Amino acid sequence: MQIYAVGGAIRDQLLGLPVKDRDWVVVGATPEEMRRHGFKPVGRDFPVFLHPQTREEYALARTERKTAPGYAGFDFHAAVDVTLEQDLERRDLTINAIAQADDGTLIDPYGGRADLAAKVLRHVSAAFAEDPVRILRVARFAARFADFSVAPETMNLMRQMVAAGEVDALVAERVWQELARGLMEAKPSRMFTILRDCGALARLLPEVDRLWGVPQRADYHPEIDTGVHVMMVIDMAATLNAALPARFAALTHDLGKGVTPPHILPRHIGHEGRSAELLEPLCERLRVPTDCRDVARLVARFHGDMHRVAELRPETQLKILERCDALRRPERFGQVLLACEADHRGRLGLEAVPYVAAERWRAALAAVQEVDAAVIARACAEPGQIPEQIGAARIARLSVLKKAQGLSNE
Secondary structure: OEEEEEOHHHHHHHHOOOOOOOEEEEEOOOHHHHHHOOOEEOOOOOOEEEOOOOOOEEEEOEEEEEOOOOOOOEEEEEOOOOOHHHHHHOOOEHHHOOEEOOOOOEEOOOOHHHHHHHOEEOEOOHHHHHOOHHHHHHHHHHHHOOOOEEOHHHHHHHHHHHHOOOHHHOOHHHHHHHHHHHHOOOOOHHHHHHHHHHOHHHHHOHHHHOOOOOEOOOOOOOOOEHHHHHHHHHHHHHHOOOOHHHHHHHHHOOHHHHHOOHHHOOOOOOHHHHHHHHHHHHHHHHOOOHHHHHHHHHHHHHHHHHHOHHHOOHHHHHHHHHHOOOOOOHHHHHHHHHHHHHHHHOOOOOOOOOOHHHHHHHHHHHHHHOOOHHHHHHHOOOHHHHHHHHHHHHHHHHHHHHHHOOOOOO
């Protein structure tokens, strides 16, 4: 039995990055031998074991064979005669196909260290084409390592996989998992530009893919191209350290601009409503979690109003706060504001401009929260008057706030 550390831990170690999780591959062992050493089996499809003390994963060296389209169509072969080099050959990228022995010796049969030095994402072997999830992984690594390029031969192979329909066989849960992880990387725009370059974005997120080439008014959007704007917005959301729901909302807030009638371009009247409508089937298709879906709905519908808070009457401000359920869900409302800030600052030349609207919305919410609904309810002679009286008191507070801010109520 020989045990080697493999994968991301070795890559990050060589890059001087913090090592979070370690994976191990075991050569020359059987499942029975692993169990005798106290390892607990956890893998269903192939032999993976948890170390009895560290709980880290140890997988038996294995090879695999493609048996059907998509991610799940594989047969795995794990046996004592499978070599370390054979196991590494089935991995996705050369930078992830480096192993380390107990004595610190690096085993790098496929040039991973050279590609780390050259900052290149390159597939290990032709087996890459058998697993369409690897297209998403390459794009995600491009978002994590923003100064790495994708090798031309790897990009060509990814295009061939898309053309062969491999991406169409991916299950929704796995697509969402990789997209969500990519959105949480330092430069999420790179994930989507890589997916677009190989043709996968049009298959997975056609609502986003069609945004490139759609013009916007230059006085509002100096970058003009809607696709470019959305990429700037998700990168700004990353700069703001936004949580996943706000980052997903940043990605999907302008979907409606992709279907704006050509005769009104570059204006996008009513795009907020169209964005919200297009968002629903997208979320259903990818089985987007509820928290991400809810924030994205609100941002798609109301981001234009959020930007124009200074122009809104108190009655309209209250209506939007209520539609966002801001009084009961202030933390979620904060994510909505963060996504709107990313939208405001995700424009050419406006990256450093403060988003004053967010502070005004927070002040408006605080003013509404000051109204004691219980006191008003007790003072009402008729129960049916309670909602109206509470609403009137909240509007009055918002009117006072607007005057204090030097803004007109008209």
